[in-house]
Amino acid sequence: MLQIQNQSQRPLTTAHLAQTMSLLLLSNIELRDKVMAELSVNPALELVEERICPNCRRRLTSPGACPICSLHQTDEGPIVFLSPRESYRSTPPAVQQDTPPDQEPAAPEDLTTYVLQQLSSNLNPDDRRLAIYILSSLDEDGFLQDPPAFIARATRSTLSHVDRILQLVSHAEPPGLATTGPRQALLVQLDLFPQDSPILQLARGILETFFRELGHREIEKIAANLEVSSNRVREAAAFIHDNLNPYPGRAFWGSGRQPQKGDPNVYHSPDILISHNSSDVSGPLMVEIFAPVSGWLRVNPMFSQAKSKTNNNQTDEWAKHIERASLFVKCLQQRNNTMRRLMQSLVTQQNQFILNGDRHLIPITRAKVAKEIGVHESTVSRAVAHKSVALPDGRIIPLSRFFDRSLAIRDRIKEIIKNESRPLTDDQIATLLRQANVCIARRTVAKYRSIEGILPARLRHRKGARTIE
DNA sequence: CTATGGCACGGATT
DNA sequence: AATCCGTGCCATAG
Known part of the structure; x- marks a missing residue:
């Protein structure tokens, strides 16, 4: 009662x-x-x-x-x-059980305003008009439907103007928007990575010339053509898979890494x-x-x-x-x-x-x-x-x-590797860290290294010469 | 022989 | 109770 x-x-x-x-x-x-x-x-x-x-x-x-x-x-x-x-919504709702299927939600406009907001300081009214046109003409994956020349004609702009705005839009968040397809999107995202590294260069090479082969997982063929080991190709492929998003219009997660697995509604x-x-x-x-x-x-x-x-x-x-x-x-x-x-x-x-x-x-x-x-x-x-x-x-x-316990240490490792001229082994890095008051095992250095996508010392040998001070 | 990555274990965290 | 994380040991690649 x-x-x-x-x-x-x-x-x-x-x-x-x-x-x-x-x-x-x-x-x-x-x-x-x-x-x-x-x-x-x-x-x-x-x-x-x-x-x-x-x-x-x-x-x-x-x-x-x-x-x-x-x-x-x-x-x-x-x-x-x-x-x-409210934040913008970048993907249509996954499951809308309670709403009748009367009309589809107006998804793309929110993405448009989101991108425009970022760019607003760099745009004069003409730019803005063009950007709006471009953004609203994207397909649902965030790619261009029409070639730039078509856009130029439709908006009565010059081709170079269109290209300039396309540059801006594709480098805004989420990166790779308004490109012609997954390959271009991936390349743009690759260029946005702050520091260059051997693996980035390899990844770029693969995307530029062997995109189709990558899609078919023809690792060996790529390796043979680029004259690198198939293992390195595998690493580069993994890097692309883990860090880049071929469909920027769908959703994005900054330049972060793979989030929790098993979560169906991806990033937002x-x-x-x-x-x-x-x-x-x-x-x-x-x-x-x-x-x-x-x-x-x-x-x-x-x-x-x-x-x-x-x-x-x-x-x-x-x-x-x-x-x-x-x-x-x-x-x-x-x-x-x-x-x-x-x-x-x-x-x-x-x-x-x-x-x-x-x-x-x-x-x-x-x-x-x-x-x-x-x-x-x-x-x-x-x-x-x-x-x-x-x-x-x-x-x-x-x-x-x-709440990531190891992020700070991983960052230090990244810096050590970036700054040192001679490739350091995991053991040496561990000692260096110990001197800097960070006590972790050699095995752990290796783990962090692999999390960051950094090659082992042996493979860093020659390629790592190119660093941005 | 050395440097690494895999496997697996225990302890902490969620 | 389930999961994550650091680490030790061992096999293996170079």
């Missing part, structure tokens, strides 16, 4: 927790689907139009004052937090953006946790009013709706709250990493953070899972990298 009453009055912590947890697990794109699904089945749930902050003209996604402006005034913490805008746009406040670069970092939708959710007040007035058999139904809606909203708020505190903690502790690169990542465990922000460790795990974050330097990395 009592239990039944409880159930109808308050969902109580079990339902609360269960739903909050499942929401935490979702990336914002998945969350967006979830919200949309909920909106479509629950008439009591209302999506309130977004408002624009009169001061900073950002979109507001919650009731009340603009978070960025109010934080400007009470600028005491090192970091500012807000969630003003960042869930979180960390950036400098444009006004002062030395100032606090700004962290934006993207909202799944623009606007904010609430229980439709009309609905609850109507419910109290009328007294028919529909009341039950409505009450259920209202309750479900309010639960959903509460859980969403809780999710936001957890994400906010999590990011606050992470950015505070790892700001050296964010600003100065991989080497300054300090090893940190999820358990530690959980303790700090006062939640269960599994909560942190869920909050970290399936999320990606864009750093001020433009890289997009999985949020879980904040």
